[in-house]
Amino acid sequence: MKKLIIAVTAFGLLALGSLSVQASPQSDLKAFQGYFxxxxxxxxxxxxxxxxxxxxxxxxxxxxxxxxxxFPPYEIDIxxxxxxxxxxxxxxxxxxxxxxIAQNYPYWDKKTKMVRTAELDINACLxxxxxxxxKKGKLATVTAYFFYMARGKRIKLDLSDPGxxxxxxxxxxxxxxxxxxxxxxxxxxxxGGSGKRVGGNILSPAxxxxxxxxxxxxxxxxxxxxxxxxxxxxxxxxxxxxxxxxKTYRALQLYETYMNTGLPLTAPSNRF
Amino acid sequence: xxxxSTFITTLGAVALxxxxxxxxxxxxxxxxxxxxxxxxxxxxxxxxxGGCIATDRKKGNCMAxxxxxxxxxxxxxxxxxxxxxxxxxxxxxxxxxxxxxxxxATKANPQSMMPPFGRHKILSEKxxxxxxxxxxxx
Numbered sequence: 550m551k552k553l554i555i556a557v558t559a560f561g562l563l564a565l566g567s568l569s570v571q572a573s574p575q576s577d578l579k580a581f582q583g584y585f586x587x588x589x590x591x592x593x594x595x596x597x598x599x600x601x602x603x604x605x606x607x608x609x610x611x612x613x614x615x616x617x618x619x620f621p622p623y624e625i626d627i628x629x630x631x632x633x634x635x636x637x638x639x640x641x642x643x644x645x646x647x648x649x650i651a652q653n654y655p656y657w658d659k660k661t662k663m664v665r666t667a668e669l670d671i672n673a674c675l676x677x678x679x680x681x682x683x684k685k686g687k688l689a690t691v692t693a694y695f696f697y698m699a700r701g702k703r704i705k706l707d708l709s710d711p712g713x714x715x716x717x718x719x720x721x722x723x724x725x726x727x728x729x730x731x732x733x734x735x736x737x738x739x740x741g742g743s744g745k746r747v748g749g750n751i752l753s754p755a756x757x758x759x760x761x762x763x764x765x766x767x768x769x770x771x772x773x774x775x776x777x778x779x780x781x782x783x784x785x786x787x788x789x790x791x792x793x794x795x796k797t798y799r800a801l802q803l804y805e806t807y808m809n810t811g812l813p814l815t816a817p818s819n820r821f
Numbered sequence: 822x823x824x825x826s827t828f829i830t831t832l833g834a835v836a837l838x839x840x841x842x843x844x845x846x847x848x849x850x851x852x853x854x855x856x857x858x859x860x861x862x863x864x865x866x867x868x869x870x871g872g873c874i875a876t877d878r879k880k881g882n883c884m885a886x887x888x889x890x891x892x893x894x895x896x897x898x899x900x901x902x903x904x905x906x907x908x909x910x911x912x913x914x915x916x917x918x919x920x921x922x923x924x925x926a927t928k929a930n931p932q933s934m935m936p937p938f939g940r941h942k943i944l945s946e947k948x949x950x951x952x953x954x955x956x957x958x959x
Contacts, residue, residue: 746898
């Protein structure tokens with residue numbers, strides 16, 4: 550127990566880069582993925598894309614989950630998303646018609662000077678055509694189709710621009726900082742706590758976060774975006790959640806997704 | 822799942838074995854959580870009252886992270902983020918130390934996952950006193 554705590558603390562400091570040595574995203578990535586490799590030596594790298602179901606601790610839940618994935622509840626949403634995508638000629642706004650590019654999202658855009666998500670680009674495309682922006686469930690459905698077109702592709706983000714690094718640093722800070730009345734950081738639950746249970750809930754490793762989003766959750770009764778999931782995790786620790794598409798959530802998503810470099814996309818997925 | 826419940830039961834047994842040493846609260850037997858009904862009746866016994874606060878999801882919610890004796894007889898599911906709360910009297914000879922851990926766990930371990938119940942005013946000072954009394958009975 551003690552050893553673990555010390556290791557986690559040391560890792561936290563290292564990854565926070567609060568020491569004089571400036572940590573680069575590349576060295577953060579190595580430390581981050583190395584931590585999980587050591588903590589769960591039996592989990593195969595690609596399996597992290599399955600969220601908490603990759604954990605040996607969730608073995609009994611995995612069978613049930615796999616059975617659901619045979620006839621996934623989100624199948625109808627993929628069809629709906631595709632229909633909307635085609636009807637609104639969304640492919641015209643994306644590279645390669647939007648096929649097989651989601652693994653590069655989110656990305657830093659020099660022109661608009663912001664981290665852009667798939668959701669943002671979909672709505673920008675609608676706006677360009679003089680159409681109304683979509684929100685919530687509908688936006689999650691169309692985004693799910695966009696990710697579905699890149700299923701299996703490995704995450705690869707471009708952080709070469711200083712603008713991207715600055716946002717990455719903000720996201721990293723948000724991930725590691727304690728907050729809320731209950732005083733939790735994301736890292737508390739999804740790094741140090743990963744594989745443990747809080748009440749009946751098993752905590753997923755942060756490695757794999759986002760690979761399955763938009764995701765279907767029976768709690769939601771439908772698909773939701775990654776930002777919706779972030780809101781849920783903020784509320785749990787009694788902190789005010791941010792709005793979806795908030796700058797800080799986009800930075801957080803950039804950080805979390807970059808930490809998943811090399812993992813295959815599984816979105817949309819069925820998640821607890 | 823199976824494994825953890827046997828684990829908790831074992832802990833319960835351990836606690837029962839040591840029960841002779843601890844002073845049993847009046848309204849509930851050692852190794853038993855106070856029932857909802859007992860809690861609603863505003864129990865006077867600090868150990869019983871503390872147990873009620875400790876197992877209230879909106880208050881202590883201690884079982885989210887710790888297992889302890891008595892839980893196996895309830896529907897509450899214990900987490901395992903923190904160590905099991907057993908043999909507390911032996912391990913916490915100084916009551917103040919135990920109270921301090923509950924009041925602000927980040928003092929001993931800045932990265933602790935345990936919420937700082939006193940420092941962040943999650944519980945009142947009185948509630949923390951009661952929980953400390955209860956925890957010492959485990």
